[in-house]
Amino acid sequence: MSKFFALIPAAGSGSRMGSELPKQYLSLNGKPMIYHAINTLYQSQLITSIFVVLAPSDNDWLKYDWSKFSEKLIVFLCGGTTRADSVLNGLTTAKKRNLLDASDWILVHDAARPCLTSIRLEKLINDLADDEVGGLLAVPVADTLKRSNTKDRIAHTESRENLWQAQTPQMFRCALLTHALHNTMNITDDASAVEALGLQPKLVLSDAYNFKVTYPQDLALAELIIQKRNNP
Numbered sequence: 544m545s546k547f548f549a550l551i552p553a554a555g556s557g558s559r560m561g562s563e564l565p566k567q568y569l570s571l572n573g574k575p576m577i578y579h580a581i582n583t584l585y586q587s588q589l590i591t592s593i594f595v596v597l598a599p600s601d602n603d604w605l606k607y608d609w610s611k612f613s614e615k616l617i618v619f620l621c622g623g624t625t626r627a628d629s630v631l632n633g634l635t636t637a638k639k640r641n642l643l644d645a646s647d648w649i650l651v652h653d654a655a656r657p658c659l660t661s662i663r664l665e666k667l668i669n670d671l672a673d674d675e676v677g678g679l680l681a682v683p684v685a686d687t688l689k690r691s692n693t694k695d696r697i698a699h700t701e702s703r704e705n706l707w708q709a710q711t712p713q714m715f716r717c718a719l720l721t722h723a724l725h726n727t728m729n730i731t732d733d734a735s736a737v738e739a740l741g742l743q744p745k746l747v748l749s750d751a752y753n754f755k756v757t758y759p760q761d762l763a764l765a766e767l768i769i770q771k772r773n774n775p
């Protein structure tokens with residue numbers, strides 16, 4: 544029986560956030576941001592282990608208490624120069640330690656998506672568990688999309704028909720994802736690597752709560768969402 548593992552690449556610096564502290568450690572409801580993503584993954588009975596991939600030079604992880612997550616949380620100090628490198632290095636390390644089989648499912652989730660709900664997570668797993676390819680959480684684009692020229696003037700309006708915003712987790716079998724990441728460069732998510740093999744990952748409907756904290760104002764919004772969840 545294939546198992547399900549989560550992998551959180553958390554070796555980025557979060558430069559768009561304009562903070563000295565890497566984004567994954569910014570405080571959100573009294574915890575580092577990554578804590579919230581780990582917590583949702585930890586609560587799922589379907590997930591065997593959560594791998595967190597940190598930069599080899601990480602100086603912050605040990606400043607916090609992770610004991611709640613016990614042995615289900617496994618940390619690797621093998622982050623790379625890009626997100627894809629960090630994911631690939633994490634997969635390679637997990638395989639070297641015999642923690643993973645080729646047919647196991649990997650759910651790659653951004654440290655900077657703290658508002659993932661258990662409902663969406665379980666739906667993703669249930670929808671894809673028998674899928675040939677795998678897939679990801681995503682939301683249909685709601686806004687009208689403008690393509691600009693180099694001077695911030697509208698060059699044209701893009702059709703939003705069949706356009707989705709990709710989120711995470713992105714769920715693929717270990718062997719396929721490893722092969723895909725070995726074969727691509729300049730990608731910003733795992734699905735792109737799989738698409739480059741000519742495959743068509745499935746889009747599983749998510750919601751706007753699972754947004755990526757990227758800019759300073761996003762942090763306040765994430766805080767409101769988590770506060771509301773804790774005190775409904």
Ligand code: C5P
Pocket residue numbers: 551552553554555556557567596622623624625626627629630652653654655755757
């Ligand atoms: O920068 P961005 O928000 O796209 O990063 C998405 C995720 O990839 C974050 O969790 C970040 O820590 C991670 N990442 C990584 N290694 C890198 C760059 C980004 O693990 N070299």
